[in-house]
Amino acid sequence: MKHFFKLQFIAVIILLISCTDNDENPPAFPEGSTESVNLWVRDSLKRYYYWADQIPAKPDYHLPVKEFFKSLLAPQDRFSFIVNTEDPSSYPRSIRNMYGFDYTVLQQTNGEVVTVIKLVLKDSPAFNAGLERGMIITKINGKTVTASNAEAITSSMKDLTVLDLNVGSWSNGTVTGEKEIKVYYGLSFEQPLLSKIFEKNGKKAGYLYIYDFPDGITQKLSQRFAEFKAAGVQELILDLRYNYGGSVSAAAALCSLIPSGISSASPFIIFKGNKNGGEVKRTFAQQIAYDPKALDFNTLRTNALGLNKVYILTSNSTASAAEIVINNLKPYLQVIQVGDVTLGKDMAGFTVEDKRKPQKIRWQMHPVIYKVFNANGAGEYSNGILPQVSVNEYAALPLLPLGHADETLISSVLNGTYFKSVHKEASTGEVKILYQSDVPPIAVGRNL
Known part of the structure; x- marks a missing residue:
């Protein structure tokens, strides 16, 4: 998933299969079981995770891997995540990395709510479909975007492979030249300076x-x-x-x-x-x-x-x-x-995955490792x-x-x-930002 959120740092790949603390006696699980993967997850985090001292002493190893990982994270951690490299649906999704654009829902000074496209990536599905920064979205898949439904609509877009958008141009306080555009799920290429x-x-x-x-x-x-x-x-x-x-x-x-x-x-x-x-x-x-x-x-x-x-x-x-x-x-x-x-x-952090050949654990962790100063x-x-x-x-x-x-x-x-x-x-600054399709992002990448 090359283009997930573009938060990339120098790769440090760590093989952590058994690194339990000497003063603990974790249970033994059959190799390949969900529990054995969870034990690897827990051992890895105990050694490298910034908030390792907040990991529960007796976690539930029988949870599904993704739920188990989340159960170990500190409440203040907004960024650590885990993916299954064999399951694309386990990766974080966003409108930007799926379709190549982002938008903001605004409330004008007169109370009118408008949805404006703020970013269109070059050589992306959105770019190729004709979307441009500054266009106004009037409908997404037949629904008018409002302050109350913007988050739900964005969430639903992440489960689709094609978007039906009604867009127009902003001129003298109104939307003109409305047209329908289809945007298909696809890759966006490296962005130029x-x-x-x-x-x-x-x-x-x-x-x-x-x-x-x-x-x-x-x-x-x-x-x-x-x-x-x-x-x-x-x-x-x-x-x-x-x-x-x-x-x-x-x-x-x-x-x-x-x-x-x-x-x-x-x-x-x-x-x-x-x-x-x-x-x-x-x-x-x-x-x-x-x-x-x-x-x-x-x-x-x-x-x-x-x-x-x-x-x-x-x-x-x-x-x-x-x-x-x-x-x-x-x-x-x-x-x-x-x-x-x-x-x-x-x-910052680094990627943690199993580098054995053949690889036995397909999960890949992206935990927070350091604070930066x-x-x-x-x-x-x-x-x-x-x-x-x-x-x-x-x-x-x-x-x-x-x-x-x-x-x-x-x-x-x-x-x-x-x-x-x-x-x-x-500036006058009276226009209110009600919702942004890209906030908060979760980043995939190499942090050192």
Whole structure:
């Protein structure tokens, strides 16, 4: 399931078949039984899970595997999950990874409820069907979306293989040009970087939209920054509003391309685990090197902009490695965050699966292993990272394409509205967000 939520970090595959604590005597179960799989699950979590000390002492090994896994998780854990690699239905599903788009249900200032498409992935089923950012959905499978039924409709869409949508354009406060579109379930391909160069107050501002942080992205990042540097870019706008995260190494590579005054030995991140995992500190160079496909730190630095300030656009869908970019740049330059509060995934982990040949256990775990902190030891943002300036992306409809100079979040930076106030609305902001199809996401990936 390559495209589930795109939260990918460097792979660490652990074989844990029998690692029980010496002071416990768990029961013995026949190999291949549900109970034996559950024992493997429990033993793995006891050693690596961040909240291992909260695992029940006497779990019910007779539960189905997925239910058993959930019964061991800490109440505050929103992100750990388990899948059966032989059963596609066991993987987390979302509108984005099934169809390639996301939408938001809004309440206008006059009380009218509208559903607006906020994201359409390139080369996705939605893109190929003709959906565009800014379109208004009037009906989904014959039903009008309301604040009360939006969640139920979204949930039902995850059990289908084709969607019947009625969509139109927003013009002068009303929907025009309605038409019917079918969107079929399918794969979305790797998303391209989007870059622009704007003239801002006599300076050149580089804009870079990054959808996610896959391993191997460093060459593309370096190329875009080389173009910015050659053009004389003096300010930078990073658009991470829909970025679920991905590889921490890719995030470190991006961060290495922005500030001045850092070296390969500059500290980048601190991982803090349970009593077994302890604390792990990594420099920029060390973290980047965990991606075997990455350009090295010194090569990346040849294209660094050497800035003392960066603007980062965020939303409730900004998560994990994207949040690490925000938090871990702060020790090295001024970060001006514009938009909405982020998701709040201040954690990392790695994949746990059976690597025996032949493989005997088909289940694969994605548990939380570490909390993450920046070079100054700052972290603990499980409630999300607050922007310096809150800007409602939906304050003005229709939504303009990402990268457009007049798009709400971009224009709030280019036009200087970020100087108006801190922690207050920089736009009219009276439109209310009632529901978002992609919040909260659960991420599949490699977290170290």
